[in-house]
Amino acid sequence: MSREHLGNISSVDTMMCATAFNRSALLTSMCVLYSFIFIIGLAANALVLWVNIRAQRDSTPRHETHMYIAHLAVADLCVCATLPIWVSSLAQHGHWPFGEMACKLTHLLFSVNLFGSIFFLACMSVDRYFSLTKCDDSDRGARRKLVRRAACVGVWLLAFIASLPETYFLHTVKSSHGDLTLCRPVYPGENPRDWMVGIQFSFILLGFVLPFPIIAVFYTLLARTFRHSSSTAASTSVEQERRISRRVILAYIIVFLGCWGPYHSVLFADALAQLGLLPLTCGLDNVIYVALHLTQCLSLLHCCFNPILYNFINRNYRYDLMKAFIFKYSTRTGLARLIETSNVSDTEYSAVAVDNPPQI
Template identity: 35%
Template sequence: MGEIRVDNFSLDYFFSGDIDSYNYSSDLPPTLQGAAPCHPENLEINRYAVVVIYVLVTLLSLLGNSLVMLVILYNRSTCSVTDVYLLNLAIADLLFALTLPVWAASKVKGWIFGSAMCKIFSFVKEVTFYSSVLLLACISMDRYLAIVHATSTLIQKRHLVKFVCITMWVLSVLVSLPILILRNIVKANSLTLVCYEDVGNDTTKWRMVLRFLPQIIGFLLPLLIMLFCYGFTLRTLFKAHMGQKHRAMRVIFAVVLVFLLCWLPYNLVLFSDTLMRTKKIQETCKRRNDIDMALNATEILGFLHSCLNPIIYAFIGQKFRYGLLKIMATYGIVSKEFLAKEGRPSFVGSSSGNTSTTL
């Protein structure tokens, strides 16, 4: 693919310096009609702060998701349906976090890793993003089936759950293919290269099309599924007299709340940016800079979600804590007396025995 022309304008004027998968800019020139040239605000200090945050998120995600994988694989003989989903979720979040240091480095030095790595890292980041949120939706459906329909259903057969997870990964790969095809090295200015979409004269149109993929498949659809499933789940828990219902409700509220806190601000800002790019609202230099900065800030919240998932699904849950303490007791890190005092968690699950209300 050829490079985007930079003869008449520089990407610096409308490109916030962020190399993320979702910050798509228009092909507007730096000078708005009847106005002085737009000069992006100096974000050098913020850029280095973002690098530090990216590294911290990576380290936290590595620690949390690695522990989740360790506990599930160590106890794979008693692995439940939910555990299969959590294992795949941990893998997705871990791979997503591993791409962040590369994007952090590109914020400071520009893209210095070559065209092939641009495509590969963009593709991996996109696939793991989609698989993570789709697996969250699957977990909400699993909770719905386990609590609202506490019967042995087809979806609770372990081999079919593995098939569902594989399907989510395949779907994530398919919706990420445009990024793999269209990503290339583009000149931001005479000195800096960025990893960005390059579709020639149709750049703006394709970026608008690609923008709706993460908003619909990566946010709106999973959110609707979670609200539906967890809504009925909570209603059932309120009506039932389950010993674990308060803990299950706490986990459910945490799931929806953290998902909203992490991704809703970014999607609202992105929607505002879309309105501006499509001229539904007036574009000004100040509004352009404000939205660019807001996209950078709210995107960090979204990235933070990858290291919060282990806390929600694992550290709040009795089952994970007991599994981790069991491993620690085996290797003498904690005493067996402490493990016995902690006590094995009790579960209230479906008749199939493959899932439980306690995560």
């Protein structure tokens, strides 16, 4: 979760800099923030996953993008599940008491699901655009279902491969600044800086440079499609709902950029400093240290935002949630049937209304 934990370290071991900030206050704040993310993210994503599983069990017709939603919830849930371990280490000022195997496995679980969460967001942006713009017949719909399933397998495989290099180099080592055991990468001795910068750039590339343009471009195209079609909309309510949908799409882009942009910017500055393109002074080292901690925390807030953006604001999901809790034991009542018949079939898993949604 920090330089010591995730291996995104920028300090060179030969550089002895005085700490210009209250390290204890920083680590305590991080413990509080990660605990908050753990509680909210775990509860929200567990609820999303439970409602989706219940809907499938009850044979409720589902849009196929719910496949991505379920996988996204699993990924965010697993990321949150690792947070208590990182909090425990942070509370001990970075000390890792769990052993080297736990160091590798915890980081692997965290990293795979972190990459998976990002990749599934990109997949959904592409899928939603083509679901709206392409009219499917039964054969094409069946093929698209297979493509979605293959995409989910591919996402997990790519996330696993992307997480292997840094996990391979992770070891438990004694800190040179105290009697602490750290979980951190130990790169080959002949060129450790090059290895570190290479892994940093790979994380920036796979975690932001590639997925963010995909998300931004396809959601922008989707919003343009709604804007063009709204001019021909006969119903004022449909036009208003599409206007709301465009705002939701804008929120998708802004939240991803806001959560991940700052962290990858700091990581990029860190890599430039290691390459000598930025002067790595003690002042800059302290700024990067604090910034990496704070922006890492900001990035993990996406585990809390994703259930809200992709589930709780969706009308269908709210109906599913209402039926699951309020009307769990009243499926034969008229009110429950009213909700069942009011459940619209949206083209995408967001508050998006279309005149003739494709049947997928």
